[in-house]
Amino acid sequence: MSNSFGTAFRITTFGESHGAGLGVVVDGCPAGHPFPFARIAAQMARRRPGQGKLTSPRQEADLVRVLSGLEPDTQRTLGTPITMLVGNDDARSHHYDDLAELYRPSHADYTYDAKYGLRAVAGGGRASARETVGRVAAGALAEDLLAALHGVEIVAWVAEVADVIAPLPDLTTLTRDQVDASPVRCPDHAAAEAMIAAIDDARSSGDTVGGVIRCVARQVPPGWGAPVFDKLTAALAQAMMSLPASRGFEVGDGFASTRLRGSQHNDPFTIDPITGQIVTTTNHSGGIQGGISNGQPLRLAVAFKPVATIFQPQSTVTRQGQPIVFQPRGRHDPCVLPRAVPMVEAMAALVLCDHMLRARLARVGDLQP
Template identity: 50%
Template sequence: MSTFGHAFKVTTYGESHCRSVGCIIDGCPPGMELTEADIQPQMTRRRPGQSAITTPRNEKDRVEIQSGTEFGVTLGTPIGLRVLNEDQRPKDYGNKTMDLYPRPSHADWTYLEKYGVKASSGGGRSSARETIGRVAAGAIAEKYLKLAYGIEIVAFTSSIGAVHMFPPTPEIPSPSQNPEFLKMIETIDRETVDKFLPVRCPSQEASDRMTEYIADFRDRNDSIGGTVTCVIRNVPSGLGEPCFDKLEASLAHAMLSIPATKGFEIGSGFGGCEIPGSIHNDPFIKSTAVHGPETGAARNGIPRPKLTTKTNNSGGIQGGISNGAPIYFRVGFKPAATISQEQTTATYDGESEGVLAAKGRHDPCVVPRAIPIVESMAALVVIDALLQQMGRHEARRQLPPLKQTLEPSDNGVSMQTE
């Protein structure tokens, strides 16, 4: 459906060429300062027309808060957010040829099969314009996560086509085994990522090659895909709802709901399948990390982890529950389906074949603009898991203390009666 989340629910609305797009957020904590200025930076990072290798559609994507705040403070009631479609051009899609033929690899045919009717212009709800509501909601979630726990979420382009920032090798099949990668995700921030426009790959050499690579496909009226890596730092341990809402499962759900995604891997990922268990296992060590402000952590009732791991092949999640280490994952995006080359297709009734050259404005590569979308969906997953865990801790705190405690013994840990 069009709603994501349990404790922090986000419902998006709008199509690619309707009057506006946006969302309703239910479950945002009250008492947080919030204005459009808190949301707009991520909207601007996502907007089209940023460079010569993105779609030229000229949308300002100015967000307007419609409800849920008063005098710049959240009320705890549903927050309505709206963004006008100012540069909509449904006429780009209103011709007889496009009315007869479904576009290759688009959702024209599948939406018609599901609903019996479809949007006549653009991709309708399958268009990336739908993600505006996600990014707006994610910006609000991020502000709470940062204020309450110091949680940081940063994504960047890790590959475009065959050009990788950290190329896999037989010796290092996974970034989780690459010291350079592990060092980078500890400190990378959005300001650094955005210094490497237009592709947002924080390596000058790789960024230059990626830019040339995308430009070559653009000049040939073609497209190319790539991957986005995301790291989430300072996440408290204990988040995630086994068995079916494990934290990595929720992240995978969120990421694969983004248009054009084709793959998800966390921690060592598929490369980790080539590493023996003796190397892949993450030994526990004493944690020295501080998660969020002193008063914030105490006020919200979630304790800091006493342990962390020496290595992090698990990607910060074990048994579906966060362990306090940085969470990192990678998302794969396919080449944009809209290209200006002539392609063969069939009529909707399947009775005849034809040739279709797509019109309209499109990205030769969606990856650079997907960065804030990935960050926003990660924020929605984490705040939802955090609010659920906060509720569990608060409910437990209302009970009398247990008369039993865990104590070390010669054989490990045992239960002792006070």
């Protein structure tokens, strides 16, 4: 079931990059929730191609059709599977005619052939980042549930592109409007301009660049996640590393914590003088301890490699093993980071919503805060 994700809130995505369309089936959404059409449309608009010179020029409206799971009159969820579908309107499959008999470097061409004995040549099929259409739609629904039931806020932003590293923003007040003020989706103006220049430089030479997206989830209650194999950390790692082009994952201080001593990295507990709740004075752990949320802001980061399709001559081999030099054509992102921001938010929301629903099975109580 490699096309499904989650336990209590479970999604199954379907469709190929250049097929008739793509979509998702969401199973486990509680009944009676007003369906968040506007939130889903907003996130789909942030994910879609054709947003400018920093992204693929492919033009897709990415309008979501809901085929099942809603009560017709009230548009509230029925508690039954919700099916969302997005059509492919601007696929140009002929761009891939020359690639049917060769393996592009660092793509899934060879590995899909090795596993299945055949592959979807046009657009890379389900190996394409277009597969994330279904994830983002389902993630926006999950995010709406989280916000309605616990006030959870999830904001991701581009923190690094190539060798440009932005200063850390104020994670208590950062908003999506601040992130979206720049087309590269970095809230720091100076860093954003340098990132745009780095992407433009790579694009002009037929090359690509990678980087890092950071994400914060605020108002996550303590107690979500489970010990050992179902740690919230492990679920988030699986979710983020399942995204196309992802190459690394961190929670809290991540790899930087290896350069600290325990006395520097530990998060002392105290009592909030206003709320009376147990809190930590620092948050090196990133809101997760022992694989379970501790009530502090959840901090994570995802590293993305440079897009594999570059417009330069490259050496490879054909399916018959013959050496060949080829140069790709078509429409591709010079940097995946700006469009990957809503993808990271979606996967964070899917994990948190799943563990929110699973948490009620672990103790007496319901979903209400």
